[in-house]
Amino acid sequence: MPPLNAAATSSQPFERITRARPVGRACFFPLPSPPYAATAAREVPVIDKRVAIVTGASRGIGRAIAERLAKDGRHVVLVARSAEGLAATDTAIKAAGGSCEVRPCDLNDHAAVQALVDGVAETHGRLDILVNNAGITRDTLLLRMTDEQWDEVIHVNLRSIFVSCRAAIRPMMRGKFGRIVNIGSVSGLSGNAGQANYAAAKAGLVGFTKTIAKEMGAKGITANVIAPGFIETDMTEILGEAVKTAALQNIPVRRLGKPEEIAAAVAYVTSDEAGFLTAQAIVVDGGMTS
Numbered sequence: 001m002p003p004l005n006a007a008a009t010s011s012q013p014f015e016r017i018t019r020a021r022p023v024g025r026a027c028f029f030p031l032p033s034p035p036y037a038a039t040a041a042r043e044v045p046v047i048d049k050r051v052a053i054v055t056g057a058s059r060g061i062g063r064a065i066a067e068r069l070a071k072d073g074r075h076v077v078l079v080a081r082s083a084e085g086l087a088a089t090d091t092a093i094k095a096a097g098g099s100c101e102v103r104p105c106d107l108n109d110h111a112a113v114q115a116l117v118d119g120v121a122e123t124h125g126r127l128d129i130l131v132n133n134a135g136i137t138r139d140t141l142l143l144r145m146t147d148e149q150w151d152e153v154i155h156v157n158l159r160s161i162f163v164s165c166r167a168a169i170r171p172m173m174r175g176k177f178g179r180i181v182n183i184g185s186v187s188g189l190s191g192n193a194g195q196a197n198y199a200a201a202k203a204g205l206v207g208f209t210k211t212i213a214k215e216m217g218a219k220g221i222t223a224n225v226i227a228p229g230f231i232e233t234d235m236t237e238i239l240g241e242a243v244k245t246a247a248l249q250n251i252p253v254r255r256l257g258k259p260e261e262i263a264a265a266v267a268y269v270t271s272d273e274a275g276f277l278t279a280q281a282i283v284v285d286g287g288m289t290s
Helices: 036-040 062-071 084-094 109-124 147-176 196-219 242-251 258-267
Strands: 014-017 025-031 051-055 076-081 099-102 129-132 178-183 220-226 281-284
Touching: 025 051, 025 076, 051 062, 051 109, 051 147, 062 076, 062 084, 062 099, 062 129, 076 109, 076 129, 084 099, 099 178, 109 147, 147 178, 147 196, 147 220, 178 258, 196 220, 196 281, 220 258, 258 281
Parallel strands: 051 076, 051 129, 076 099, 129 178, 178 220, 220 281
Antiparallel strands: 014 025
């Protein structure tokens, strides 16, 4: 750059350039020629639709949520442990004309979870919706439960969600809009024999989510829990017929729920119209816990 006292003698025009993300004092330099001029003023690419992260999007409830949000016009970031597991969801969304991308992430690696959220916000210039759906079970009676079984479930089902929510609220605050949905369970509301670790994590999720809602409500960010009951997924498929029959007796609608019904609830809670709905644990269980 020439010294300031030489600027007046230069034949090249000067223009004041300000970046999309403020970095301090504005600077003055010769106006660059295209195509650089078109990109210099916008450091971060911005997508023109709401961006949603959905974890556990490879199957079951997570896949249904991802497909529904894409159908509703969101750009969906599909997250699961492996890219191969997400291939079917990715193909289905794109075949239906939706917009999505695949980002594998091991939720046991909390540094990777932080990097995932930061990377999505950096790539697209925004993050509007976070759906924490992924989770694991290590079921056994409390007397037989090991420290490792307890820690692993708490680590994935609660601590990783703390990490992802903490990372997500920063870009949401910048955008003055955010929808956080944490997928809980009726086990976290009423307990369930053989699931002390899982129930504890899901119960903790309710208090955690309500706290986010109270801290972030004035920033345009809502936070809610969707607590499914018995839903037709791979997890319920392995249950014996006797267990399913007993469960149905406690469900007034006399059937298991469908992943698409959970996805429909998530679609509304994450919509622009749901700005007054926050700090709630919304139970979708066919009346089982009523």
